[in-house]
Amino acid sequence: xxxxxxxxxxxxxxxxxxxxxxxxxxxxxxxxxxxxxxxxxxxxxxxxxxxxxxxxxxxxxxxxxxxxxxxxxxxxxxxxxxxxxxxxxxxxxxxxxxxxxxxxxxxxxxxxxxxxxxxxxxxxxxxxxxxxxxxxxxxxxxxxxxxxxxxxxxxxxxxxxxxxxxxxxxxxxxxxxxxxxxxxxxxxxxxxxxxxxxxxxxxxxxxxxxxxxxxxxxxxxxxxxxxxxxxxxxxxxxxxxxxxxxxxxxxxxxxxxxxxxxxxxxxxxxxxxxxxxxxxxxxxxxxxxxxxxxxxxxxxxxxxxxxxxxxxxxxxxxxxxxxxxxxxxxxxxxxxxxxxxxxxxxxxxxxxxxxxxxxxxxxxxxxxxxxxxxxxxxxxxxxxxxx
Amino acid sequence: xxxxxxxxxxxxxxxxxxxxxxxxxxxxxxxxxxxxxxxxxxxxxxxxxxxxxxxxxxxxxxxxxxxxxxxxxxxxxxxxxxxxxxxxxxxxxxxxxxxxxxxxxxxxxxxxxxxxxxxxxxxxxxxxxxxxxxxxxxxxxxxxxxxxxxxxxxxxxxxxxxxxxxxxxxxxxxxxxxxxxxxxxxxxxxxxxxxxxxxxxxxxxxxxxxxxxxxxxxxxxxxxxxxxxxxxxxxxxxxxxxxxxxxxxxxxxxxxxxxxxxxxxxxxxxxxxxxxxxxxxxxxxxxxxxxxxxxxxxxxxxxxxxxxxxxxxxxxxxxxxxxxxxxxxxxxxxxxxxxxxxxxxxxxxxxxxxxxxxxxxxxxxxxxxxxxxxxxxxxxxxxxxxx
Numbered sequence: 001x002x003x004x005x006x007x008x009x010x011x012x013x014x015x016x017x018x019x020x021x022x023x024x025x026x027x028x029x030x031x032x033x034x035x036x037x038x039x040x041x042x043x044x045x046x047x048x049x050x051x052x053x054x055x056x057x058x059x060x061x062x063x064x065x066x067x068x069x070x071x072x073x074x075x076x077x078x079x080x081x082x083x084x085x086x087x088x089x090x091x092x093x094x095x096x097x098x099x100x101x102x103x104x105x106x107x108x109x110x111x112x113x114x115x116x117x118x119x120x121x122x123x124x125x126x127x128x129x130x131x132x133x134x135x136x137x138x139x140x141x142x143x144x145x146x147x148x149x150x151x152x153x154x155x156x157x158x159x160x161x162x163x164x165x166x167x168x169x170x171x172x173x174x175x176x177x178x179x180x181x182x183x184x185x186x187x188x189x190x191x192x193x194x195x196x197x198x199x200x201x202x203x204x205x206x207x208x209x210x211x212x213x214x215x216x217x218x219x220x221x222x223x224x225x226x227x228x229x230x231x232x233x234x235x236x237x238x239x240x241x242x243x244x245x246x247x248x249x250x251x252x253x254x255x256x257x258x259x260x261x262x263x264x265x266x267x268x269x270x271x272x273x274x275x276x277x278x279x280x281x282x283x284x285x286x287x288x289x290x291x292x293x294x295x296x297x298x299x300x301x302x303x304x305x306x307x308x309x310x311x312x313x314x315x316x317x318x319x320x321x322x323x324x325x326x327x328x329x330x331x332x333x334x335x336x337x338x339x340x341x342x343x344x345x346x347x348x349x350x351x352x353x354x355x356x357x358x359x360x361x362x363x364x365x366x367x368x369x370x371x372x373x374x375x376x377x378x379x380x381x382x383x384x385x386x387x
Numbered sequence: 388x389x390x391x392x393x394x395x396x397x398x399x400x401x402x403x404x405x406x407x408x409x410x411x412x413x414x415x416x417x418x419x420x421x422x423x424x425x426x427x428x429x430x431x432x433x434x435x436x437x438x439x440x441x442x443x444x445x446x447x448x449x450x451x452x453x454x455x456x457x458x459x460x461x462x463x464x465x466x467x468x469x470x471x472x473x474x475x476x477x478x479x480x481x482x483x484x485x486x487x488x489x490x491x492x493x494x495x496x497x498x499x500x501x502x503x504x505x506x507x508x509x510x511x512x513x514x515x516x517x518x519x520x521x522x523x524x525x526x527x528x529x530x531x532x533x534x535x536x537x538x539x540x541x542x543x544x545x546x547x548x549x550x551x552x553x554x555x556x557x558x559x560x561x562x563x564x565x566x567x568x569x570x571x572x573x574x575x576x577x578x579x580x581x582x583x584x585x586x587x588x589x590x591x592x593x594x595x596x597x598x599x600x601x602x603x604x605x606x607x608x609x610x611x612x613x614x615x616x617x618x619x620x621x622x623x624x625x626x627x628x629x630x631x632x633x634x635x636x637x638x639x640x641x642x643x644x645x646x647x648x649x650x651x652x653x654x655x656x657x658x659x660x661x662x663x664x665x666x667x668x669x670x671x672x673x674x675x676x677x678x679x680x681x682x683x684x685x686x687x688x689x690x691x692x693x694x695x696x697x698x699x700x701x702x703x704x705x706x707x708x709x710x711x712x713x714x715x716x717x718x719x720x721x722x723x724x725x726x727x728x729x730x731x732x733x734x735x736x737x738x739x740x741x742x743x744x745x746x747x748x749x750x751x752x753x754x755x756x757x758x759x760x761x762x763x764x765x766x767x768x769x770x771x772x773x774x
Binding site for chain 2: 216
């Protein structure tokens with residue numbers, strides 16, 4: 001047992017509690033939960049009463065980090081604290097598994113990535129949707145060229161319904177100072193990650209249209225339409241909101257060799273018998289189009305979700321297993337999110353990589369001009385319905 | 388028989404021939420084909436040989452209009468000529484059924500509408516997709532409030548595959564001087580019409596991203612992503628191209644009372660038990676959402692298509708039947724199309740109604756700077772695959 005990886009959790013609210021539960025239930029091979037820290041005294045008291053006796057509960061992060069009780073940490077605090085806590089943990093020689101998003105602004109996340117590189121420790125992001133076999137298969141189809149050159153990406157992800165009551169449940173929720181954004185930073189980090197992870201492409205420029213507090217009494221974005229252009233001429237549209245019901249989650253990716261749609265937990269693949277450019281070169285008729293096959297692609301495996309990412313992280317530390325979600329990649333999805341907000345604020349195109357100082361300047365202005373006077377108290381919600 | 392409406396066709400290429408065929412086959416009650424005009428001598432000779440003997444063939448439009456042989460005309464010439472021919476026909480006291488698009492630029496189409504109003508004659512547009520029971524039902528659901536207030540419209544209409552060979556088949560095709568645009572003016576007028584016809588809403592401003600000759604050796608747009616904002620806060624995205632296979636035709640409209648998706652010839656309707664704003668006001672929990680019902684809506688009737696619009700036009704003249712596609716409404720879809728091109732040209736927002744003189748100035752510049760040196764000859768294509 002002495003080579004079990006000793007894991008500690010920083011921030012034990014909604015998601016931290018979920019991580020604590022499956023760790024305590026010994027669902028992760030080769031790891032044990034040894035300590036947690038939450039700066040909220042009431043929460044710490046609840047944890048003392050509800051976690052196993054073997055788990056040490058701290059309210060002071062420094063004491064926790066220096067306790068010698070943990071080899072690795074899961075960071076599940078509010079977003080702003082992710083990078084600075086990760087940097088501090090790396091300095092302490094600990095491995096880090098960080099909840100999404102990587103942070104709130106790319107400048108801060110770049111510093112986290114630099115800290116990770118310097119430490120040489122294992123660094124992973126909790127991109128649990130990378131364990132979804134549908135998205136793994138779609139990535140496989142793209143990366144091996146089955147779709148040909150990518151031409152269009154269209155993601156309509158509006159099934160994030162959140163009521164005013166949800167937003168009122170946490171003082172930090174949906175505020176510039178508490179979260180640094182809305183649907184992009186809280187609900188969409190998975191999609192923003194999958195978008196560039198599956199395609200292996202980042203846009204060269206974006207033009208986005210965010211609405212702030214359109215559907216709810218909040219100050220951050222709750223309705224977004226974003227347009228992206230890529231170096232190879234491909235285009236993309238990403239649409240999201242927390243204000244619609246029943247909502248939709250439909251991803252379509254079109255390449256010059258075929259098309260994939262992921263919707264309702266199903267992947268549909270249409271493959272052209274010859275590539276579109278080849279057909280176009282040879283064809284001499286009027287309204288003809290390339291022969292297209294509807295293909296049944298086997299989707300194997302289960303979505304192992306949060307526990308799957310944690311298991312992969314533990315295996316990476318203990319056995320050198322390649323990470324499914326390397327921490328350094330967390331900046332990519334955040335870059336898309338930051339670019340969408342920045343494009344709206346300056347009402348213009350944004351080139352990528354974005355001007356991280358300009359983004360940070362705008363973010364600070366939003367924080368300073370905020371009129372939100374919410375209670376600082378938070379409620380840990382049941383995670384049913386979250387991802 | 389003496390009260391049959393005598394119809395003449397101006398321009399007997401691809402679509403004009405289709406109209407001639409069903410009229411000759413007496414598929415339209417109360418109407419007969421009496422004359423046609425095509426300025427192309429070879430085409431006129433072919434028409435002499437292939438149409439019924441009772442049909443008079445002209446090569447001179449004035450002689451046709453003044454012949455006294457027709458009470459009404461179907462205009463099926465290249466787009467630029469629609470408004471001026473319609474205006475001339477109205478002056479001659481004739482009823483007009485005009486092929487889509489209404490014209491190429493709104494300034495010209497506004498003049499056509501003024502000519503129609505002055506004449507008091509029946510004026511209809513060949514918006515044959517308005518006869519599709521799916522779209523009629525969707526319009527019904529929207530107009531009677533079943534969807535509630537409209538919040539989002541997303542139309543992905545990329546199943547317009549056209550090869551280079553198609554574009555090379557007609558000298559006027561896909562040129563600024565010949566068509567005045569590409570996929571927006573040739574393939575999409577139906578969707579641009581349905582979009583505003585079904586919702587009863589025109590955007591207040593648009594931001595669009597057109598690519599010109601991206602997939603084919605043409606000078607006009609063949610790939611478009613357009614974003615629209617409405618007075619009530621609703622947003623819309625319209626995506627189209629002629630360069631993709633197999634392509635998609637998926638329309639989603641979300642309201643605060645439900646959602647409709649039209650795809651693969653099927654309408655799916657999700658209805659909220661109580662409206663989203665009402666749920667939001669009352670709900671006090673965390674991740675809850677309004678109860679949503681999947682509803683089977685009966686779709687009755689057949690798509691009567693071009694012949695259906697022509698029959699409705701004939702009935703309007705003979706019996707005063709209300710028009711399904713009043714000619715004056717043709718300007719609305721064209722306004723959307725013009726706005727998308729103009730937004731791209733000025734790389735900025737466009738307010739609606741657009742500045743018609745500014746659009747016309749840009750269009751003239753495109754025509755003047757065109758380097759296309761195509762043969763003026765055209766080939767009448769089999770209409771299979773067109774709409």
